Amino acid sequence: MMIYRNKLLLSSWCLLAGISAFAQTDSAQTKKLKEVIIKQQMSTTRTSLLKPMKVDEIGKGELLKAACCNLSESFETTPSVDVAFTDAVSGYKQVQMLGLAGPYTLITRENIPDVRGVASITGLTYTPGMWIEGMQLSKGTGSVVNGYESVAGQINIELLKPFEDDKLLLNLYQNTQGRSEGNLYGRKEFNEHLSTGLFVHGSSQWLKVDQNSDGFLDQPLNKQFILLNRWFYQAPKGWEFQAGIKGVYSSNTGGQWGYSSGGEQVTGRPWGYELNTKRAEGWAKIGKIFPQQKATSIGLQLSGVYHDQDAHFGPRIYDATQKSLYANLIFQTIINNTNHVIKGGLSTVLDDYNERFETMPLLRTEVVPGAFVEYAYNYLDKFNAVVGLRGDYDNLYGAFITPRLHLRYAPFKKTAIRASIGRAQRTANVLAENMGYMASSRGFAFPVSGSVFNLRPEIAWNFGLNLTQKFRLNYRDGAIGVDYYDTHFQNQVVADVEQPGQVSFYNLVGKSYAHSLQAQLDYELIHNLGMRLAYRWYQVMTDYTSGLKEKPLVAANRAFANFGYETNNNWKFDYTIQWVGPKRLPASYNTGSYYSPSFVQMNAQISKAFKNNLEVYVGGENLTNYMQRTPILGAGDPYGKDFDASMIWGPVMGRNIYAGIRYAIK
Amino acid sequence: MKRFVVFFLLVIFSSSLAFAQAKDIVTEHYKVSGNCDKCKKRIENAAYIKGVKRADWDKNTGDLALTYRPSQTSAQAVLQHIAKAGHESATVKADEMAYKNLPHCCAYKQTGKH
Numbered sequence: 001m002m003i004y005r006n007k008l009l010l011s012s013w014c015l016l017a018g019i020s021a022f023a024q025t026d027s028a029q030t031k032k033l034k035e036v037i038i039k040q041q042m043s044t045t046r047t048s049l050l051k052p053m054k055v056d057e058i059g060k061g062e063l064l065k066a067a068c069c070n071l072s073e074s075f076e077t078t079p080s081v082d083v084a085f086t087d088a089v090s091g092y093k094q095v096q097m098l099g100l101a102g103p104y105t106l107i108t109r110e111n112i113p114d115v116r117g118v119a120s121i122t123g124l125t126y127t128p129g130m131w132i133e134g135m136q137l138s139k140g141t142g143s144v145v146n147g148y149e150s151v152a153g154q155i156n157i158e159l160l161k162p163f164e165d166d167k168l169l170l171n172l173y174q175n176t177q178g179r180s181e182g183n184l185y186g187r188k189e190f191n192e193h194l195s196t197g198l199f200v201h202g203s204s205q206w207l208k209v210d211q212n213s214d215g216f217l218d219q220p221l222n223k224q225f226i227l228l229n230r231w232f233y234q235a236p237k238g239w240e241f242q243a244g245i246k247g248v249y250s251s252n253t254g255g256q257w258g259y260s261s262g263g264e265q266v267t268g269r270p271w272g273y274e275l276n277t278k279r280a281e282g283w284a285k286i287g288k289i290f291p292q293q294k295a296t297s298i299g300l301q302l303s304g305v306y307h308d309q310d311a312h313f314g315p316r317i318y319d320a321t322q323k324s325l326y327a328n329l330i331f332q333t334i335i336n337n338t339n340h341v342i343k344g345g346l347s348t349v350l351d352d353y354n355e356r357f358e359t360m361p362l363l364r365t366e367v368v369p370g371a372f373v374e375y376a377y378n379y380l381d382k383f384n385a386v387v388g389l390r391g392d393y394d395n396l397y398g399a400f401i402t403p404r405l406h407l408r409y410a411p412f413k414k415t416a417i418r419a420s421i422g423r424a425q426r427t428a429n430v431l432a433e434n435m436g437y438m439a440s441s442r443g444f445a446f447p448v449s450g451s452v453f454n455l456r457p458e459i460a461w462n463f464g465l466n467l468t469q470k471f472r473l474n475y476r477d478g479a480i481g482v483d484y485y486d487t488h489f490q491n492q493v494v495a496d497v498e499q500p501g502q503v504s505f506y507n508l509v510g511k512s513y514a515h516s517l518q519a520q521l522d523y524e525l526i527h528n529l530g531m532r533l534a535y536r537w538y539q540v541m542t543d544y545t546s547g548l549k550e551k552p553l554v555a556a557n558r559a560f561a562n563f564g565y566e567t568n569n570n571w572k573f574d575y576t577i578q579w580v581g582p583k584r585l586p587a588s589y590n591t592g593s594y595y596s597p598s599f600v601q602m603n604a605q606i607s608k609a610f611k612n613n614l615e616v617y618v619g620g621e622n623l624t625n626y627m628q629r630t631p632i633l634g635a636g637d638p639y640g641k642d643f644d645a646s647m648i649w650g651p652v653m654g655r656n657i658y659a660g661i662r663y664a665i666k
Numbered sequence: 667m668k669r670f671v672v673f674f675l676l677v678i679f680s681s682s683l684a685f686a687q688a689k690d691i692v693t694e695h696y697k698v699s700g701n702c703d704k705c706k707k708r709i710e711n712a713a714y715i716k717g718v719k720r721a722d723w724d725k726n727t728g729d730l731a732l733t734y735r736p737s738q739t740s741a742q743a744v745l746q747h748i749a750k751a752g753h754e755s756a757t758v759k760a761d762e763m764a765y766k767n768l769p770h771c772c773a774y775k776q777t778g779k780h
Contacts, residue, residue: 475720475733527714568711 044530044564045078045522047468047481049416052376052384052408053142054466054483056080058135065564065574065605068173068621068658069181069203071107071115071132071157072124076603077576079520079534079560080137081155084553086121086436088631088645088652089254089273089313091205091219094121097152098139098485098516099538099554103433104426104460106142106150109157112283112303113147117351118322118432119307122277126226126248128201130171130183130662133158139485139516140464141404141422144372144388145330145343148402151424151460151487152514162187162197162232168665175658177219178207193235199228210257211654212627214635216645218653220254220273238289238297248279255314256638265315271638273439275311295341296333302326313438314638318431320355341376347392357431357444366427367395372402384408388422397457400425414470420463427457428493430505437495437503439645441634445504456507459490478523487514496544497552500589501641510543514551528567534560550584553649557581557598570609574619577602583649588633589642596649599626615662625655691719693733694741698723698748698755702771705753712751713744730755 044062047054058078066076072093075081082096094102107115107123115123139153146154160169166185173181181203189195205222212218230244252275253261259272283303290296307322330345348369355362370392377385386406393399404422411417430446437444447454466483489512496504518536525531536558540551550556559579566572582595605619628650634642698709706723709730713721717738722731732744745758752764752772765775 527718568714 045532047479049410049414049468049470050381052386052406052418053138053140053420054416054418054468054481056137058137060132060134063129063132063135064607064617065562065576066129066603068129068175069179070125070129071127074129074132074135077532077562077574078137079532079536079558080139080153080518082555082558085648085652086646087439088218088628088648089216089220089439090252090275090435091222091254092121092125092435095124095155096554098462098487099514099540099551100152100487101433103429104151106146106154107157108146108154110159110285111146111156112301112328113149113326113349114157116149117305117307117324117429118309118320118353118355119279120429120432121435122250122275122309125224125250126246126279127157128181128183128199128203128226130169131159131185131199131201131228133160133165139466139483140420141424141462143386144374144390144402144404145328145345147328147347147349148370148390148392148400148424149426151426151458151462152485159199159228159230160185160187160197162195162230163189166664166666168663170663171660173658173660175656177205177209177653177656179203179205181660193233195232197228197230199226199230201226208257209653212629212631212652214630214632215256216271216632216635217254217257220252220275222250222252224248224250238291240287240289241285243284244282246279246281248277250275250277250279252276265312267639271314271643273311273313275309277307277309279305279307281305294334295338298331299329301328301330311435311438316358316438318355318357318435318438320353320432322354323350323352325350339378341378342373343376344371344373346371353429355431357438362431364396364427368392382410394427394457397427400457400459416468417466418468419465421461423459423461425457425459428455430455430493430495434495434503434505436646436648437497440503441639441641441643442497442501442503442646445502447506454507455493455505456491458492460487460492461490462487473523476524476527478521481518481520481522483516483518485514485516487516489513492542494542494544496546497646498544498546498549498586498593500587504545506545508543509545511548512542513540515539529563529565532560532562536560552584552586553647555581555583555598555649572605572607572609574605575602576604580650585647585649588644588647590633596628599650600624601626601651613664613666615664616659617662618657618659620658621656622651622653623655627651627654690735690737691733692736693720693731696730696732696741696745696755697728698730698745698753699728699760699774700725700753700772701774702769704769705772705774708751708768708772709748709753712748712753715739715744715747718744 044059046057062077063074066073072083075083075095080097083093086092086094096102097105103120136156142150142154167187169185171183184200187197203224205219209218226248228246231242233241255272256270259270261274263269263272285301287297287299303326305324309320311318326349328347330343332343334341351366353364370390372390374388388404390402402423406420408416408418464485469480471478489508492508492512494506494508516538520534522532538554538556540554541548542551558581562576564574579600581598585594585596587593602623603621604623605617607615607617609615631648631652633644633647634640700709702725706725709723710721718734720733732741745755749758749760750764752760752768754760
């Protein structure tokens, strides 16, 4: 039996769980925190009908469908998220939601901002999939409690908790492309108050692979080591403390086959890519529930990040150091009853960037203190409204306010209609977010060089409407989800690659918008055979200096199907097929603007869990072996003006077969 | 793209076709012993034998809502299969060995209900 821990307070605070969360707090208090926890086994993805915002809960079962390797691959079975390579050299992938690049999505670890700043793209690889207990994915601007940054949506990652589930986990992975990976997790409960979890990850890409024979490695040789240690302390009288530290060491060496680390970068010598990262993070959460006042609690979240990277893409040097501090104080209470919940608080974000690109040093110190208030209203299970407002002051760009509104209406028991509107603002980290373009001969053109390039913060309004309809057909459950989101930029830092040999950054003049429509059907075809079908359509348009154009390298259409079957004797079969539509490619020196061909990709995995808690899995990615034939333009002369490895519309790597084991001690 | 839509429609159509044929179907309720979510999974998995359309077990009331085709199976057959997994009902006693191998939280004979 497990002692009930009110992990709710710390981990789900800011997650808009609102009403349902409060119900839990209530029962926890009346039963004096001594209650058997009955965990709802959430195996795959679910969308609650009750929450005021549409949140896809992605459970462990869903994450295990993609055995490799980290966050960027965790979304292979999630139609809302597109995953694409940033370039054909670095091997990094970025996620995309609502047709907007990864950095427009706020990625948090237990509600503390995680993947941002210099790590906007590379940061996805710092969370191994096996460490994750579950994720919550929501589109549109989220709650003001989590800040003002989320334009396209929020992805929150919950790591394994040291007071529940498996005591020890071991995972080993090997693929045919020369990647090995090992994960080890252990937890210990010292007593009913104190517990700790230790996470260890080591991985290596040790084999040089060049499947398209262009002389460049398809992905760099890589070594990565990550260590995380977290502590929970459940004190008497409703206090709870938790803290954690994390260290990342990552080293990448890629580029032309003959390149070895430190090689001179001049014409005639092999073109090389290196990215070496050292990153340290620490965080703490302090919370208190007031047992006398119903559903009243206060919490403080703190985190600090030190990130240092040295990189070069051929002769272009990109070094960056980021120091960030984050503090968020949240108070929540109810007015009369849990139908009126109020949250309020103060936050501060401090970012200190010291970057150098080619010969240009770039420095930025940004401090943004702010205050927020959010009111959630609940009428039976029929209607919810969450109204949020925050005011922040940015030392570089001045004061701004962030209003957000979320509505939910349930006309019938199995139907939820939700609408949201909100403003978001963020300061673009131009270099880190556009690192892919460094793998080219494109010149980086800024309006004015200096501390902040004369680029203004990005401001967007996001409007969303969605419908979730659950149904039972032929005695089996299913759900239909349709959502429409519309993002309008008031200002955007436009990355313009329409002119060959150049990427220019400037403030938006005119319009920039992203329309996104998605329909999804989940249904259990026969017992234990789940099906998910989805289709999504984007229209992402931006006014460039050359006119209003479709954003390059974004597929307007994508269809997706996933089938998962589980037998009673613990065999699992999973199959995903997707069709990715044409993407617009900007003009190069040799061609005009054109559209890439559409392509089909397939992934499949088989796993078998044995009685002794050993699970073995075998799978394949990109089974059709479809590849973009010439991912690197001008690969023959990487120091020449034609060289461009950033125009990636399809898979850079071919078929990949992998196998692995998971072993658990319960 | 077109193939995708056709496939989609086919799935919906075939499902509803199956539904239309489902005249030979009954839903009945039985009490089955168990305590927790683990038991729920065990009981429901054991209930899905040939002819069973749906099995929902409620851990609070111990009620199993069983939907099946009488032409293919009987409630007794389903309950026997559940008993083999260690969970007993009014008409079928649990298999002794299976009961002993139940997960800790499912040991309904000792702890009773929470």
